[in-house]
Amino acid sequence: MKKTILPILLLISIISFGQKSNLNITIDKKIETIYSIAFLDNYFLVSNHDNLYKSKLRKKLDALKNHKAVVLFDTLSKKHGFNFYKVTDWALQFGKFPELNKVREVAEPYSFVETDSEYLLKNFKKEFISFNQDSLFQEYLTEIKPLNEKIINQVKESKSIQELPTYLERYYGTKLGSYNLILSPLVHSGGFNAEFIEDGKKEVYAIIGPNGEIEHIPYFEKEFLEMDLILHEFGHSFVNPLTEKYHNDIENLKEKYYTENLKRIGENEGYSKWTNVFNELLIRATTIRITEKNFGTEKAKELLDYEKSIGFSLVENIVEILKEYEKNRKKYPNFNKFYPILIERMK
Template sequence: MRKIIVLILLFTSLNSIGQKSELNISIDERIETLYSVAFLNDYFLINEHENLYKKEIRENLQSLKNHKAIQLFDSLSKNYNFSYFRTVEWVLQFSDFPKFKKIKEKVDNYETVPKAKKNLLENFRKELIKFNQDTLFQSYLSEIKPINQKVISQVKESETISELPTYLEKFYGKKLNSYNLILSPLLHSGGFNSEIINQNGEKEVYALIGPNGEIDFMPYFDKNYLETDLILHEFGHSFVNPLMEKHDKEIESLKSKYFTEKLEKYAKYQGYSEWKFVFNELLLRATTIKIAEKNFGKEKANELLEYEKSIGFGLVENILEILKEYDQNRNKYTDFYKFYPTLIERMK
């Protein structure tokens, strides 16, 4: 009996390894409620493209511009660092509206806002529920529902988007528990990575992406922009970030050699100030280029590299040279975790 149980467990394990990881694609009401508040607050991370969502908000939700949820968001974002990925990471910990009750935890130990201001965050949660349940906003959600479906359908038309988890897993030699792509029509032309621990103790990984354009006022997520770069980059954080935390001392030892005044200036312009985060971002951009090269061709990889060099991230090219050793020795380095110490040594 014991042998049978062992064999069943082994078969289940082997079967799960062979299973193709699924990419879940959605537009999330929690994120859209938050970003509707942000839009009415003239938040700096709203995208610059005109679209039907913005038109609906301007025409029908102006009376909500003085809502307390917007006042609290203004205070939290401007005074207490409630911005960038912290806002969406916070929202993803809660159940759907109308309850919007905390049911999950974020992975890291960083405070979303200072402990002394947690009461403001709780007040904001309550006001966000009221904002979501307002009759005008519910009408807005009904109006945009068919638009949401069209946006999602446009992205799903691609035959390769479902292959992205496989591309990531082959390169990094690891699997993630889940791949959740959230399209956000109001988000800036870029994205965030978020990791949330669910009620079962499992890590849920999210990539939140904003459109890079519009066609006939419909938010447009260009395949070239979405698949060959941004999704690979955002999910890539979940493979690379744990290594940054594990090897932070070794990364620090590279600072005097690489973190020049020039690189520091360019990095700050991109939103990174601390060396370990700058290094992590440079590495992630290099691995993204490698994955793009393997699956979309050399021309695309060169295009991505030229962009990195144009924004002052020329060090990416040096890292790409070192990554050739990883490519050529996958029998030795079965996953990126095993190669990481070698990468650090080569950079020294």
């Protein structure tokens, strides 16, 4: 029976979604530039791993430590909240150097509290271009080009990485405009999700840092990259809009689930509000289910055991509820249809 159902579901998936979605894998010059500036400023979200990029930056760009771009970045990040995803969102809205024209809109624009922040950002953009065009930095970019190509080729060797958009679309039952993986040798061991609107379509990005190094070359371990991060980060683009839509219903679950212990654990993971904690628990649960379906029970169990070890035991409850969605895809053709049912089951 299972052997008959699987091809049928696959055929339905192909008919429903048409052409297979590709994963674009790059190392982006805008991210390289802004994180080189961040490195010179000792920014707290630069990778802890020592590597050839850092060695070359120390050797070649010491003279740029006092560049206006570094000084402005320091002020913006420490006094105006220009950090975490805001840094990568800001850089990726632009096209190529040196024009750096705005080519896409951030799906959910953020605002700064300080009134002079926008003025500082305009000045920073000018200095950002100036830093990128500096002959010392251009020399550095030329020197690391073979390293960049080596890292991209290593990641592309995976037989499953180009299947990840299909795994996501098949599970959530919807399709996005494009999927973009940006590898960043200087970003911390983790990453950011970014969403943009271009030509009316939602483009999603995962900006990922290495989780190690081999012979001083940044290394992106396959399972860490594909399951722990890419499936998770892109998952936000499918789940976040639904969490916003059902915000009030999720708030009604707060009294039942948001204990002081879960609040403390959530804050340790960087989530200060119940809705954010719930959203994160759900994405971790869907990631586990997608992983089991495409990478096997053992890896899914590893992910679940990790969540339980950090105190996110509620993930296991959600995993069990998701099995109802998976068994009734005719009734729930996409995750949008099942989301309110999931909330009801949690009540």
